[in-house]
Structures are given as structure tokens and as C-alpha cells.
Amino acid sequence: MIKIGIIGIGRIGKIHLENLCTRISGVKVLAAMNPSEAGRAYATQFNVPLVTANADEVLHHPEIDAVLICTSTNMHAEYIIKAAKAGKAIFCEKPIDLSLEKVKETLRVVKDCNVPLMLAFNQRVDPNFNEIKSSIEAGKLGTLRSIHIISRDPAPPPVSYIKLSGGLFLDMTIHDFDMANYLVNDEVEEVYAKGFNLIDPAIGEAGDIDSGYVLLTYKSKVTVIIENSRQAAYGYDQRIEVFGSKGMMKAENPLKTTNQFLDGNGVHLSRNLDFFIDRYETSYLLEMKAFIEALQQQKPMPITGDDGLKAMLLALAANKSMQENRVVKMSELM
């Protein structure tokens, strides 16, 4: 029985808490921390024995094996370091931090403390994307040539969020950078990125872009093209298309229903799922199962802090490329 403490019971913390309490066996949530009452009330509902506003009570709880860190980004590094020093296994929402130095330092502590750390790139375990990964590994696609990743949100977040987000490439594209690394399984050689403020002038005034395009060239000459937008009129759009020497595989958007309506104007299908909570519902469960299973079977974590670092470096290279309007070699960032 793995014993868990959760720090942060916001939108994503709630999902993990419910999944752990109702859909994953061999695990027990012993403690839950949230600064505000709403999150704590949610934990109480699931009969969590210790519900507190004090993170340290969770981090130093003697019976707890593993800590989930689901707070806002600015607290991630601090809690990871504390948890690592307390000898807890760690599951942390991405990113570790917006500062490269802090990320590196945090990972150093984790390494020194020799505790397992899993970073929550949940899209890796999405069944549709995972079918692509396993098809690549099975050789079904032959030698990879190019990958096209599209990620578009239904609507931009508040500008207040944007200001603290680190910018589009670090906040949003980061998932796609990780997916690219995961699928290609190689090192990026160079990065070219363009970005524009097309949607909301307030985003531009906050110094960010809302539309980004990145072309990654891997050492193996695989090209990954990423298209991001903070707003799509037709809803949340998350697609991947992989082209290899033996064939091509896509992951299309799941639609809300399977209905087709035919009238004089044509065939009308349903909308895409609304947003990540719906679209990635299964992947949140699967990533938590993967974390627990790795702990139970003492296997290496499927997604590591190093994966987070690599994705972050790509985001930083994309920022540099966009700002200087030139191709950036990854060797420049080392």
C-alpha cells in the first residue's frame, strides 16, 4: 500500500485526488494540503485523514511515501526540494520552474537525495498519442521523417495568467516540445521559431505572443513542426501526425458525440471536446497509475525531471530564435 500526500487541491489536484481514492488500487491518500478552504473541503469529502493548510505537515508526514505537488508553478521547486530532502517520492505538475537555474538546482537536489521524481507530462499517456508512440517503437511507421503537432486552446487565459506564465513557448508549447522529444527519441540540433500577437492585443502588451510556430531539426534529420494558438473558434485542438518511410499515423481530436446530422447543407458532426479537463481525462488517470505502478514495482519513473529540463531548453531556444529571427543551435544553450 503506497501512502500519498497531496499538496494543492486545485483543478488538477482534485482530479488526482479522486483518481487515487476511487480508481487506483494499492494506494491510500493520507494527507492533503490546500491554502484555501474549498480545496480542503474537497479532500474531506474523500475521507482523507489529515487535511491541512500547512504543506510541511504533508511533506514531513512520517507515514507518507510519495508527495504530489499540484500547486501553482512558483511553489514547485521549493516543495520538490523539501520533499526530496524528506526522502519522499515526488510527482510534480509541469513546469518545475520558469528559471533554468532553479530547475537545474532542483534536479540536483533530487538527484543527491536519490528520490524518484515524475514530471506530469500527461499527454504522453494519452491513449491516442500513445498509440503513435507504440507504433513507432514497433516499427510500423518505418524510419521517421517528419512530425506535425497542432495545439490550439479554445480561448486564451486571462492576461494576469499570461504575465506569470513564462510566455507561450514555456507555458503551452512545452507539452509539444516534450511530445516531440518523446516520439523522436533523439536530440534536437537546431530550432527555428516565429511568434505573433494575432488574437488579443493585451497579450502583446504583456510581452507575449498568442500564435507560435516552431520547426525543430533533430540530429537524425527528423523535422518536427509545431503550431500553437491561444484561441480556436472551433474548440480545443490537439493533433499529432507522424510521417515515416512505411506509413503515416495521425491522432485526431475526439468529438463530443458520434452523431452525424445530414441536411441540405451537408454532413454535420459534433464538436471537439471542450478543453484539457475533458480531452485528457483518461491521461490524468493513466499518468497517476503509471506513477503508482513505478513506485510499487520500483521501476524508473516514466517521465523524469530531465525530460522537463530538455523541453524547457527547447522553449528557451525557441524564444531566442524568435527574438533574434534566426536559427538557433541547441549547442548555443549548453
Place this chain on the structure above:
Amino acid sequence: MIKIGIIGIGRIGKIHLENLCTRISGVKVLAAMNPSEAGRAYATQFNVPLVTANADEVLHHPEIDAVLICTSTNMHAEYIIKAAKAGKAIFCEKPIDLSLEKVKETLRVVKDCNVPLMLAFNQRVDPNFNEIKSSIEAGKLGTLRSIHIISRDPAPPPVSYIKLSGGLFLDMTIHDFDMANYLVNDEVEEVYAKGFNLIDPAIGEAGDIDSGYVLLTYKSKVTVIIENSRQAAYGYDQRIEVFGSKGMMKAENPLKTTNQFLDGNGVHLSRNLDFFIDRYETSYLLEMKAFIEALQQQKPMPITGDDGLKAMLLALAANKSMQENRVVKMSELM
């Protein structure tokens, strides 16, 4: 807070128990009965206060408002009658019984006791089928002309099950009969049915068919065609297509993933979901929510015992039509 007792913690009882304990608010499961240990252990996991092998403890539990009857069919009528007499609201898996007389008698008792009874035709709340129903009601399809319902199982059940099932029309087509009634919202005038034993000779030896075709003519001249098979090599197939004067609407099968693989042979999509547990996962939750909501708001039950009786009469007419190889008027069965 609605207080619930569950009788029968088999495959479907477990689903309802988990849904009630983890996904529906304003409700509490106070008692659960199962004859065997396995079902009881499942209930214990969810901290159900009273877990027992004795149905009467649940049926007469003083604090319980509503009883879920999820046992095998042969116990349904008995437990409904007991629950009705104990003044409990009742949610019962279909069918009430395989004997028309017993069904009528059971419904009489329910009526006399004036308790709410919901029959679990879960497909009515399936989001894809429900989109059809609401489109009909909104007038989007115009005047209905014909409906085509396909229901095919991935593989036939054991012959031992078939022998006690009441036959294909009562066991399997019953869902489609109810769906037809639900969508057309009218009385059937006549029934024509054909059935064959094409799949497994043992089913024929047990006196049943495995492939059935039914054509229902409603008083409003809407025609419903139903195709059933106990086995489909390509998996579970549950589709509806409704043709009206203004357009046509289909509900297609959900596939396991959204992937498309293209090679020299063409485009390859994923398989249909395996079977009803996966295919109707959402509908099991939604029907339970509907039951609880009807209780909380003291609304009429969305699916009644009378709906079950009507579907049963269609199954009996289909049997008669098949045996006598002729069109059967519903008035013959009254």
C-alpha cells in the same frame, strides 16, 4: 441526502455502487447485499456501513430511501414487490421478469404502493442516442419516417445463459424495442419478425435464434427496422439512424482511439469499443444521476415500469410473428 441500498453487487451493481460513491453528490449508500463474498468485499472497499448477504436487511433498512435491484432476473419481481411494500423508491435492471403475468402483477403492486420505479434502459441516456432524441424533439429532423437500429454483440453468451434468457427478442432486442418506442413516441400497430440460427448450432439446439430482424409499424406510419446478431467479428456494434422529412441523424459507434494509420493498403482506423461495459460507461452514470435527480426533485421517473411492459409486449409479438411467419397486430396481444 438520498440514502441508498443496493441488492446485487455483480458486474452492473459494482458500476452503480462506484458511481454513487464517487461521482454523484447528495447521495449515500447505506447498505449493500450480495450472496457471495466477492461482491460484498467490493462494497466494503467503498466503506458501505452495512454489507450483508441478506436482502431483507437492505429492503427493510429504516433509513434507506431507495433500493437498487441488480441481481439476476429471476429475483427482480420478488425484490421489487418487497421494496414497494416497504415504501422504497426502486431502480431495477431490465427486465422485470420473463413472464408477462408476473410483470403485470409486479407493476400493479408498485402502483398500489405508490412508489417510484425506474427501469434501467440505460441506452436512453447514452449521449449519442440522446442527441438523436433531443434533435427529434427540437424538430430538427422534421416528421419521422423511418428508423434503423443495429445491435450486434461481439460474441454470444454461454448457452447456459441463453437457456434462461427468454430468447433473443426478450433478452437483447428488448433494448431496441424500448429505444424505438422512446424515439418514435407512439404505439406500435404491427410487428413482423424473422430469426435464424446462423452462428452457433448450440443456440439453435437450445431453442433460440442468434440473428433477428424486426420491422415495427407504428400507428403514425413510422417504420422501425431492427437488426440483431449475437456475434460480430468486428466487435460491439450499436448504431441508430433516424430518417425524417428535414434530415437524417445517425449515432455511430465510438472507436477505441482517434488514430488513423495510412499505408499502401489504405486508411486504418481503430476498433469499436469492446462491449457494453465500455460502450455504455457514461450511460450507467447518467441513468443513476437521472434516478437520483428524480428522487431529489420529486419528478416522475424518466423510464418507468410501463416502458418495460411495452417493450416486453413487442418482444412477445416478435416471437409470435417469427413462429407463425406472419404479421402480428399488437391488438392481438391485448
Place this chain on the structure above:
Amino acid sequence: MIKIGIIGIGRIGKIHLENLCTRISGVKVLAAMNPSEAGRAYATQFNVPLVTANADEVLHHPEIDAVLICTSTNMHAEYIIKAAKAGKAIFCEKPIDLSLEKVKETLRVVKDCNVPLMLAFNQRVDPNFNEIKSSIEAGKLGTLRSIHIISRDPAPPPVSYIKLSGGLFLDMTIHDFDMANYLVNDEVEEVYAKGFNLIDPAIGEAGDIDSGYVLLTYKSKVTVIIENSRQAAYGYDQRIEVFGSKGMMKAENPLKTTNQFLDGNGVHLSRNLDFFIDRYETSYLLEMKAFIEALQQQKPMPITGDDGLKAMLLALAANKSMQENRVVKMSELM
């Protein structure tokens, strides 16, 4: 070089003429007859040497090997008989005649004269439907169990046409009866048919139905269900679905374009092709190629007068079943 005469240069005669003149090699159109000027002018455009209003000039043209009969139905039998007696190979649009006796007599003459006769059930060579036929023959679907054929016109023909058409089953369903026979490759044992006047009261006043449903039971226990409508708000609908022990195959409607438009309401695809001229454009070419090839290689005709007779008998049985509201054995019509 096969030399051809065409009788009737209406909508379908024009298609055959153009195909013969521009897309089929080893063939030459020597003569063309049409009662009205418009058809004759069309033939002149293609440099047909003899363009006339007198059918006999075509039927008795000494150099002509084969005659295409593309007039209105009431002249088919007469011209077939004349052509047969003149020793010409014959390609005739369906049906041969609306009178069973006349069809039988015509086929007797054709047999006596020992000339080849191909009946224009063009849907047999439609590439989508043909893929189904060849998959059945290749054993890809295993043992056939059931077939579902949907044929819906975008809009009903004028009532003047309906009055001379022989009724829905003889005029429209005839294609589906032939397709059923073609795919199942067996004899029908019994027929059950229902029909209603749901669309235009004038059709009912003319003694016809506009919505028809037929269930055919073949001797091999294959069931074919046919749904016909004279009007579909969403356009021309021509689909087949075949269910066998090893899998299921559909032929879906081709759409006008491959576009997908996504907005806040969902995914919008194009409309079905407008009507048979567009939908079966390829099949008109392919059937003519098949006719010419059979002549060139002295092979049996791919679709015979007997095929037309069999489909006609099914239509007559359907009429009888509908009128008497009972199952009709095909043996009753022999």
C-alpha cells in the same frame, strides 16, 4: 471494331453516346435515332454518320453489330424484339417492360434469335458496390448473414412520371432487388414489404407509395433489408452494408468535396452528390465498357435479361405482400 447504333438520345442516351465516342476504344457509333431534334443535334456533334428520327433505319442498318435502346420504357420490348430479329446484339436500359408477360415474351424472342442482351443495371459496376461484390467473392466477409440497402432520391419525380412508372417497387426498388440478387447470389424464398405515402399526397392519389421497406429472405437464410424513399432532404442517398461472419463492409455516399469546416458548432462536411447522373457517372462508362468488352471477346453478357426478370418478380412479390399485408412466398409467383 464494334459498330453501334443508338436508339433514344435522351439523358441517358447522351451519356452512352459520349462515352462510346470519347472514352471507349475499338468501337464506332454508326447511327443514332431520336424522335426530337434536340437529341439528334447532340449526335451530330459527335459526327455520327447516320442521324435519324426513324428507329428502323438503325435497327436494320447492315453494318451495325449492336443496338443500344435508351428510349422510354414503353418502347423497350418492341425495339428489343426488332433488334433481336435483325440479329443485333442488344444493350437495353431497365426495365424491359412493366408487364411480366411482355418481358417473358421478349426474352423468349431474344433466346430464339440467339443474340446477346445486356440489361443496364449500372449500379452493379459502381466501383464502391463492386468492391463489396468482389470482397464477398474473395471470402473477405465470410458467410453472408444480412445486407442493408438504402436508396433515397433527393426529390420525387413528377406525378405524371409516377403514373407510368409501375410503382415504387418496379421503378425504384428494382435496382435494389437486382443488387440484392447480385450480392447474395441465391434465390429469394419469401418477401415481406410495407409501403406508405408520406411525402406527397399526389403520389398517393396516383395509387403509389413514396416510402417502401422490403425484407427478403433468401434460401440460404441471408436477409436483405431495403429502405426506399422518393425524397431525402439531405440529397441522393445510395448505401449498402453487408454483414458476414468475418466482417462487415459498407459503401458510403461519395461527397461533393473532401472539405471539412470546423466552427463552434462542430465539423461540417460536404453534401452527397446531387443525383444519379453524378453519383453513377463512372458506372455508366463501366457498364458500356463491359458491354463492348463482352462483344469483343465473345463472352456472356455480365447482366442478362434473366436478371431483369428475377428483379421484376421480386417487385411483383413486394407489391403483393404490401397489398395483402402478408409474407409472400416466391413460389406463389411461379
Place this chain on the structure above:
Amino acid sequence: MIKIGIIGIGRIGKIHLENLCTRISGVKVLAAMNPSEAGRAYATQFNVPLVTANADEVLHHPEIDAVLICTSTNMHAEYIIKAAKAGKAIFCEKPIDLSLEKVKETLRVVKDCNVPLMLAFNQRVDPNFNEIKSSIEAGKLGTLRSIHIISRDPAPPPVSYIKLSGGLFLDMTIHDFDMANYLVNDEVEEVYAKGFNLIDPAIGEAGDIDSGYVLLTYKSKVTVIIENSRQAAYGYDQRIEVFGSKGMMKAENPLKTTNQFLDGNGVHLSRNLDFFIDRYETSYLLEMKAFIEALQQQKPMPITGDDGLKAMLLALAANKSMQENRVVKMSELM
């Protein structure tokens, strides 16, 4: 009646000849030139009055209004210039020439002679792509943000062809550059291109790439991403996806048939159409109709020599970008 002369009766010349002779009214082909016998025999079949091996006989034919130039690229400029000086309207296959200087000179002569010139970017009139263009113009997509164009051939051409082709960007991407210009309707500001030799080493040895990626930034901040490959295991792939503020529109690949086969492995659809002859069959007819219609109605040509020059400049910029591994401003090429 527009009178036409055709120079070059190869693969594409035959298509135009047949379309002009059988599917377009108000036009007559008076003369056809081909150096080899095979092409001339084809023209004779269509009763072209003058069939010759001497281009000058066509170019100076006194009755001819318009000349189609369908020879190999190296003769295009010479014949355009001669035709222009002879006062003929000109339809020419792309490209005009591989030398920028020669293209400019040729266009100067055309301008001086004041004759209409249409360049055969046939994809512009493909019904699927055209639906995108007209939707953009109708405002259905709102403000354009990005476009993704995929063009992949089923198999690479012979290396002998590659050597004379001008390279991937000039030979293959040229269509996509023109499509991008056509859809965005703006000037490109900068170009970034990458290319690799991934498929056949012989292509690399010939100094060319077989896999190309281009990112175009338009002055209006619309981004166009182009992916090209000389080989796709799954067949000819020609797709466009346009993302705007109000919605997204795709043009998907047409498949060979509409069949769906379902077995235990999933749903299997047909293959893409084989290659451009099939895929663009309709567009070859439509572009010729557009040329003839422009002549008949004395309208400006829908696709001009200037369009060809603009696409060519993008190809040259892409080559420069790839060679120097940097962003190239279009102003550098002026």
C-alpha cells in the same frame, strides 16, 4: 468559336486535347504538334485537321486564336515568345523556365505583344482547394492566421528527371508556393526552408533533396507551412488546412472508393487516389474551361505569368535559405 492549336501531346497534352474535343463547347482544335508519332496518332483519333511535327505550323496557323504549350519545360519560353509575337493567346504548363532571367524576359515579350497568358497552376481550380479559397473570400474563416500545406508524391521520379527539374522547391513546391500566394493573397516577407535527402541517396548525389519544409511569413503575419516529400508509402497526399479567427477548413485527400471494411483489427478505408492524373482529373478540365471562358468573355486570365514569377521567387528564396541555413527576406531577391 475559339480555335486552338496544341504543341506537345504528351501525358498532359492528351488530357487537354480530349477535354477540348469532348467536354468543352465553343471551341475547336485546329492543329496539334508532337515530335513523335505516338502523340500525333492520338490527335488524329480526335480528327484534328492539322497534325504535324513542326511547331511553327501551329504557331503561325492563320486561323488559330490560342496556343497550348504542353512540351517539356526547356521549350516553354521559346514557344511562348513565338506565340506571343504571332499574336496568339497562350496557355502554358508550369514552369515558364528554370532561369529567372529567361522567365522575366519571356514575360516582357508577352507584355509587349499584349497577348493573354495563362499559366497552368491547375491546383487552383481543384474543387476541394477552391472551396477553401471561396470560403476565405466569403469571410467564413475570419482573419487568416496560418495555413498548412502537405504535398507528398507516391514515389520519386527517375533521377534523370530530378537532374533537369531545378530541384524540389522549383519543381514540386512551386505548386504549393502558388497555392499559398493564392490563398493568402498577400506578399511574402521572409522565407525559412530546410531540406534533406532521406529517401533515395541517388537524389542526394544528384544535388537535390527529397524532403522539404518551408515556413513563409507574409506581410500580414499569416504563416504558411509547407511539407513536401518525394515518396509516401500510403500514396499521393495533397492536403491543405487553413486556420482563421472564425474557424478552420481542411481539404482532405479523396479516396479511391467510399468503402469501409470492419474486422477484428478495426475499420479499413480505401487508399488515396494514385497520382496527379487521377487526383487532379477534374482540375485539368476546369482550368481549360477557365482559359476558354476568359478568351470567350475577354476577361483577364485567372492565373498569370506574374503568378508564376512570384512562385518562382519563393522557390529561389527557399533554396537560398536552405543553402545558407538562415531566414531569407524576399527583399534580398529584388
